[in-house]
Amino acid sequence: MPGTRLDLSRIEAARRVIDPIFLDSPLYRCEALEPDLGCAVSIKLETANPVRSFKARGTELVASLLADNGAGAVVCASAGNLGQALAWSGRGRGLDVTVVAARSAPAAKLDRIRALDARLELVDGDIETARERAAAIARRRGIRLVEDSLDIETCEGAATIGLELTEAAPSFDAVLIALGGGAMATGVGHAVKTRAPGVEVICVQPLGAPAMARSWHERRVVTTDSIDTIADGVAGRHPIPAVLDDLLLVADDAILVREASIIAGMRLLLEHAGLVVEPSAALGIAAILENRDRFAGRHVVTIVCGSNVDVDAYHRWVAR
Structure with a gap:
């Protein structure tokens, strides 16, 4: 995609460098989630590896x-x-x-x-x-x-997820990506928009850590003084200008979601997919819960990006 710092040939070459244990993560349609969400949902499971995240x-x-x-x-x-x-x-x-x-x-x-x-x-x-x-x-x-998200390797490594989505998934309408510093959002977004430009790239961030989403909407860097979210993996306050420039080119929207929706998403992934995930990994499900009409009848892919979660905290959240 013209204008971003990323390069498709480098992303394709990255697959020859990355240990195969981190590549070709499971991708499957999770029909058990669909009655609660009102749309077709496929899961890209980036936790099925030794470090339990896409990083x-x-x-x-x-x-x-x-x-x-x-x-x-x-x-x-x-x-x-x-x-x-x-x-x-x-x-x-x-x-x-x-x-x-x-x-x-x-x-x-x-x-x-x-x-x-x-x-x-x-x-x-x-x-x-x-x-x-x-x-x-x-x-x-x-x-x-x-420097996560600023260093191009972190973005182009994450972008290999996008290549796998466009190569393996049946036709899908949108991909929901957790938004923190922006490495996964810009990487996956670049690959998807290059290979499947009709797919909607939607980034999701907590209301309690909204800096990058606000920056996307205002088309300028917006910083925040504090963070108030359980989704620690996406809780930055100072967006990186170069990363924002890339995100503006590849993302179609940036959605903010409430903490209650993140917890509900974690609970749904446990009950209907058998997945224990950290809060950041449930942002995509939270976005669907808060925007049912927008996604109704569509086929959505959500990237389950991490499962490194404190067990005691997890039990407190999902037991509410």
Whole structure:
């Protein structure tokens, strides 16, 4: 697609670099969900891999490039999933991986990062504070800083999901994509709009963390002072201008959804699909619940993007 930072030939080449264990994730129509949602729903299950999220598609590209160039270390800031994915990809290539995360990040995500032999540094504050600290570490140590969504590898790795959708799915009308920093939304959006331009690309973000969605609607960077959502994986406050530029070219809409709808989506995925997911992964279902008339009678694909969730918190949410 002209104008974006992404390139279809690089995205296609990425599939030769990414460990096959992260490719060709299950895609299936989930008829059990349809009576509650009023439309045909297909699920792209990005949790069926060792790090239980889509993020490794991008970190596989980053780690491969670093290893090929003889680099020995890398650092990132993460709400949990990127750090886990970078730790997995880096460990397999002999990289020294440092992950900076907020002390308030879900314990389950932090435990998995440690289990994958990464160096974990916790900071007070949120993901924006973690990004500042990771950048400082990169400068001090002279090592690569992986910046999710800004680094093109994170977007083009995620874009391979879009290639798989257009190659494997029967005809579908719309794809619902969780929107945080924008790597998955811009990546999948680019691939889908290039291969299937008639498909509607709809991004979904929580009302409690609306910065990127507001930026899309206003066509300029809009920042927020605070975050109030259980969907920690998409809870950024400072959109990246270059990522917003890409999103404006590939997204047809950006929807904000309530916390109650996110929880209802998690509950439906458990009851009707047997899936335990983190809140970010239920954003697509939440969007359908809040916009039934818009999706009625259509075939919608939603990307279930992560399942790294604190068990106690999950039980509290779905038991309401």
